[in-house]
Amino acid sequence: LEAQFQQAAKMEAVGRLAGGIAHDFNNLLTVINGFSDLILRDTGEADSHRLPLMEIRAAGDRAARLTHQLLAYSRKAMIEPKVLDLNELVTESLKLLRLVGEDVIVATVLDPALARIRADRGQIEQVLLNLVVNARDAMPNGGRVTIETQNISLGADDWTDEPDLKPGPYVRLTVTDTGAGMTEQVRAKIFEPFFTTKGVGKGTGLGLAVVHGAVKQSGGHVSVTSELGVGTAFTLLFPAVSAAPETAPAAIPAPTGGTE
Numbered sequence: 001l002e003a004q005f006q007q008a009a010k011m012e013a014v015g016r017l018a019g020g021i022a023h024d025f026n027n028l029l030t031v032i033n034g035f036s037d038l039i040l041r042d043t044g045e046a047d048s049h050r051l052p053l054m055e056i057r058a059a060g061d062r063a064a065r066l067t068h069q070l071l072a073y074s075r076k077a078m079i080e081p082k083v084l085d086l087n088e089l090v091t092e093s094l095k096l097l098r099l100v101g102e103d104v105i106v107a108t109v110l111d112p113a114l115a116r117i118r119a120d121r122g123q124i125e126q127v128l129l130n131l132v133v134n135a136r137d138a139m140p141n142g143g144r145v146t147i148e149t150q151n152i153s154l155g156a157d158d159w160t161d162e163p164d165l166k167p168g169p170y171v172r173l174t175v176t177d178t179g180a181g182m183t184e185q186v187r188a189k190i191f192e193p194f195f196t197t198k199g200v201g202k203g204t205g206l207g208l209a210v211v212h213g214a215v216k217q218s219g220g221h222v223s224v225t226s227e228l229g230v231g232t233a234f235t236l237l238f239p240a241v242s243a244a245p246e247t248a249p250a251a252i253p254a255p256t257g258g259t260e
């Protein structure tokens with residue numbers, strides 16, 4: 001429990017730090033990358049400055065990706081939770097998700113009667129992307145990612161180790177890969193900010209911290225099962241939103257859903 005508390009405190013601190021810096025940093029990067037693009041355009045193939053310039057540009061791109069992740073991580077203050085159809089979001093994201101790797105098949109198994117959830121659309125898109133990119137990285141020789149949605153109901157006896165998770169209807173999102181899997185030692189740390197087993201300049205260690213933060217903010221829960229050499233499955237639970245329509249009749253003030 002102490003470790004859990006420390007983890008939460010650490011993530012909170014990183015979130016605040018990121019929120020403060022990432023935004024300004026992103027603006028500076030726009031200037032750096034924009035001007036290096038401009039100079040690069042006027043630098044001929046034979047110019048000795050071309051290679052160093054391209055290195056600068058590539059580093060700028062990496063930095064932009066990192067700040068993007070940091071921004072996603074600190075988006076806590078800016079999120080706009082809305083009632084969403086997760087199936088629709090998955091289907092719309094597929095075009096992008098299918099671009100992650102040539103030998104990676106992205107398949108879906110969607111529950112046609114899926115309940116709605118309340119979450120920030122951009123955040124959940126980022127969650128999907130992070131999970132699928134990780135799956136790809138775990139399958140250097142290709143493989144299969146399956147995205148599955150399902151309505152489930154948690155009884156009072158389930159998830160007793162998760163005091164935050166109330167019994168009731170949930171929407172379950174599972175992202176399963178046929179990749180390398182991970183050891184127990186790795187598994188224990190994957191949600192920590194900055195934990196990565198990918199090389200320097202490749203992994204940021206923020207992907208799953210973003211996933212964890214986003215799911216928690218939606219009142220949900222994330223867990224993982226993994227077997228070395230077989231694959232990994234991430235299971236996300238979101239509280240189901242009751243079927244009542246979001247827009248109430250004009251005469252009756254709509255009950256506020258606590259958006260702020």
Ligand code: ADP
Binds near residue numbers: 135138177182202
């Ligand atoms: P990053 O991808 O930048 O390393 P993440 O927070 O997304 O950061 O992931 C942390 C670590 O968790 C990864 O470096 C990897 O070791 C492990 N991991 C995440 N997803 C998977 C997966 N699908 N299969 C195997 N290992 C994974």
